[in-house]
Amino acid sequence: MGRSRTYAWEDPAVTAAAAGRTSGLEFLHEMLAGRLPAPPVTATLGLALSEVERGRVVFSLVPGEEHYNPIGSVHGGVYATLLDSAAGCAVHSTLPEGMAYTSLDLTVKFLRPxxxxxxxxxxxxxxxxxxxRTALAQAELLDGADRLLAHATSTCVLFPTSAS
Incomplete structure (x- = not known):
C-alpha cells in the first residue's frame, strides 16, 4: 500500500527578480502577505513563514510521514532546512535595498526527536x-510547549545584488 502527496508552487523567478529591489524586511513582509510567491522549498516540505520583524523570523512546520527518516522520526535535513531558513531570513530582514546574503556555514545540534x-x-x-560583509545568526527549533528540539548557528556572507 503506497502513499502519495501532491503539491504546487509558483514560479521562483518572480521572487528572485524582486530580491534586492526593496529592503530585506519589506521583501519578507511581501512574501508573508502573499504578494510575492514563497520559494518552492516551502511547498516541497510544507514550511510556512509565519512571523517577520527586523532581525527575527519564524518558520513553522507540521511534521508528516513525508518528513521521516528510516527509523520513524523527522529527518535531520528537514530540521536543518527549517533552521537554515529561519537564520538566513533573520539576516535578510536586516539588509538594506540592493543587498543579499547566502549562508557560509550552518552548525546544527539535534536535541530531541x-x-x-x-x-x-x-x-x-x-x-x-x-x-x-558577514552576519551571524542563530535559530532554535521549538515544539508547542517551547521545548528546544534543535539549535543552529549560521554565518552569512553579505553582497550587493545585481538589482543594485
Whole structure:
C-alpha cells in the first residue's frame, strides 16, 4: 500500500527578480502577505513563514510521514532546512535595498526527536551580529510547549545584488 502527496508552487523567478529591489524586511513582509510567491522549498516540505520583524523570523512546520527518516522520526535535513531558513531570513530582514546574503556555514545540534506526535514546530531565527560583509545568526527549533528540539548557528556572507 503506497502513499502519495501532491503539491504546487509558483514560479521562483518572480521572487528572485524582486530580491534586492526593496529592503530585506519589506521583501519578507511581501512574501508573508502573499504578494510575492514563497520559494518552492516551502511547498516541497510544507514550511510556512509565519512571523517577520527586523532581525527575527519564524518558520513553522507540521511534521508528516513525508518528513521521516528510516527509523520513524523527522529527518535531520528537514530540521536543518527549517533552521537554515529561519537564520538566513533573520539576516535578510536586516539588509538594506540592493543587498543579499547566502549562508557560509550552518552548525546544527539535534536535541530531541520530532515525530507526528510532536505537532507543529517553530524555527525562530535571530541575528546575533552583523557587519559590512558577514552576519551571524542563530535559530532554535521549538515544539508547542517551547521545548528546544534543535539549535543552529549560521554565518552569512553579505553582497550587493545585481538589482543594485
Amino acid at each position: 520530532v515525530t507526528l506526535d510532536t505537532g507543529e514546530v517553530r524555527a525562530v531565527g535571530t541575528v546575533l551580529s552583523s557587519g559590512r
